[in-house]
Amino acid sequence: MIMNNKRIDVIATTISGSIQDWGKVKHIVPLFKNHGFNNVTLYSVDTHAAVREKTRECLENGSRIIISAGGSGTFNSALEGCCDSGIDLNDIMLGFLRKGSADLIGKTLGMPDNIDDAIRVFVDSINNKRTIKCDIINAVSKEGDTKSRNFVGYGGAEIFGEIPTYTENRFIKYYKGIFSQIFGDLGPFFIGASLACINRTFKSALKSKIKWHIVVDDEMVSEGVYQAMIIVNGDLGKDLPLARSVPLGSGDFHLFTLKDIGLHKLIGQFKSTWNASALDNPEKWGFEKFCITKSLKLKSNSKKIFNVNIDGSTMKCLGEVDFRICNQINLISAS
Numbered sequence: 175m176i177m178n179n180k181r182i183d184v185i186a187t188t189i190s191g192s193i194q195d196w197g198k199v200k201h202i203v204p205l206f207k208n209h210g211f212n213n214v215t216l217y218s219v220d221t222h223a224a225v226r227e228k229t230r231e232c233l234e235n236g237s238r239i240i241i242s243a244g245g246s247g248t249f250n251s252a253l254e255g256c257c258d259s260g261i262d263l264n265d266i267m268l269g270f271l272r273k274g275s276a277d278l279i280g281k282t283l284g285m286p287d288n289i290d291d292a293i294r295v296f297v298d299s300i301n302n303k304r305t306i307k308c309d310i311i312n313a314v315s316k317e318g319d320t321k322s323r324n325f326v327g328y329g330g331a332e333i334f335g336e337i338p339t340y341t342e343n344r345f346i347k348y349y350k351g352i353f354s355q356i357f358g359d360l361g362p363f364f365i366g367a368s369l370a371c372i373n374r375t376f377k378s379a380l381k382s383k384i385k386w387h388i389v390v391d392d393e394m395v396s397e398g399v400y401q402a403m404i405i406v407n408g409d410l411g412k413d414l415p416l417a418r419s420v421p422l423g424s425g426d427f428h429l430f431t432l433k434d435i436g437l438h439k440l441i442g443q444f445k446s447t448w449n450a451s452a453l454d455n456p457e458k459w460g461f462e463k464f465c466i467t468k469s470l471k472l473k474s475n476s477k478k479i480f481n482v483n484i485d486g487s488t489m490k491c492l493g494e495v496d497f498r499i500c501n502q503i504n505l506i507s508a509s
Contacts, residue, residue: 180300182206182214183232185225185252186243186273198273198289199243205293222251222487229255233266239300241269241506245277247338247486250325253310256503257324267305269296269506278410279327282422284508295508305504307423309407312500315491318479324500325485326422328414329405331472331495332384335481338488383434384480389471390429390464399434401443401460403472405497406430415450416463423502426467433460470497 186199199218206214217228229240229252238261242252249270256266270280272287283306286292298304313329314322386403388396406414408422417428432443432452443459446452452461464470473494474480482489489495 178209178211178301179213180211180239181237182211182239182241182300183229183237184214184216184241184243184271185228185232185248186216186218186271187222187225187245187248188218188220198271201289202243202271202293205290206297209293209297211297222247225251226255226258230258233259233261238265239267239269241271241296243271243273245273245486246279246327248273249279250327250485250487253326253503254324257310257501263310263501263503267300267303267504267506269299271296278413279422279505281413282409282411283505286508296506299506299508304507304509306421306507307502308505309423309425309427309499310501310503311405311407311427311497313482313484313489313495313497315482315489315493315495317492318490323484323489326407326503326505327485328407328410328483329485329497330483331403331480332400333402334404335483335488338483338486339481385475387471387473387475388429388431388464389469389473390466391468395464396431396462401432401434401440402447403432404430404447405470407499414448416447416453418450422505425499426465427470427497427499429464429466429470431462431464433462435460466497468498471495472497 184202199216203214203216219225219228225242225244225248232240233256240252240256242249252268256263256268270277270283270285271292272280272285286295308326310324310326311329312322312324383399386397386400387394404416405427406417407427408420408424409417416430420428430447432447443452446459447461452459456462471494479490479492482491482495
């Protein structure tokens with residue numbers, strides 16, 4: 175066996191994914207050692223904030239290969255830790271070990287769900303420096319959460335912005351484990367989306383709806399009331415097949431919107447979005463799509479805080495939120 179002394183830091187959230195996924199963590203270091211990697215350190219943490227801080231700390235202490243073991247929220251926290259570190263992102267390799275729900279980026283990178291297969295892919299990809307460039311999208315709200323956020327997968331507002339409310343607290347992590355075990359990776363995501371839709375249905379008669387202005391590359395392109403706004407930076411595979419064949423490092427990103435055409439059509443709108451049939455009949459479903467090369471502004475007429483989904487976590491904004499590509503990072507890929 176050839177011994178490899180490359181330093182690898184694996185940062186895992188203790189409770190993410192299905193009940194079966196929870197047991198993956200203990201196998202990570204031994205499996206790497208079986209392949210000759212003897213400089214692998216595992217850090218188990220409880221929160222996404224701790225993932226972000228530990229990632230930054232590892233990089234500042236000399237690490238250049240980070241593997242996130244969790245779902246999309248864990249991965250995005252590791253990404254933000256990379257950005258916080260001040261290290262040149264060209265020098266960093268970031269990996270996604272799938273141990274969570276809605277592992278869209280992990281699937282896009284070709285990472286297996288089985289832990290033995292996943293470590294085998296990581297070993298081969300790290301040895302051969304097999305990575306793909308991925309754009310990082312920066313989100314800024316001057317009011318609300320004053321700190322900017324970075325993400326590489328998906329984001330959004332309205333119903334899409336409310337989903338993390340139902341999927342991302344400590345108690346909910348346990349029910350996510352159960353539903354992931356029963357319904358698969360996307361089970362908790364769709365349950366969160368369903369609860370967000372139900373909440374909107376009950377509240378729609380009690381409060382005024384937010385009117386939005388959408389500004390793409392400094393041009394106002396649409397306005398109105400929307401059920402959902404979805405942002406992706408590329409093709410995220412069959413589970414979110416909207417930006418078809420667009421590489422994650424294309425230099426642009428995409429916004430897909432569902433206008434409010436009545437609550438009675440909401441279920442059909444979401445179904446047609448997730449199977450991408452709305453792309454073929456956009457007028458029927460109030461579906462719009464925009465490609466952003468410079469900047470995107472979502473402007474709200476409400477004086478209340480609104481939630482923006484940042485790859486599975488919540489950013490609270492007020493008035494306006496701006497998005498633009500700020501950098502690129504190397505993601506460990508199976509091919």
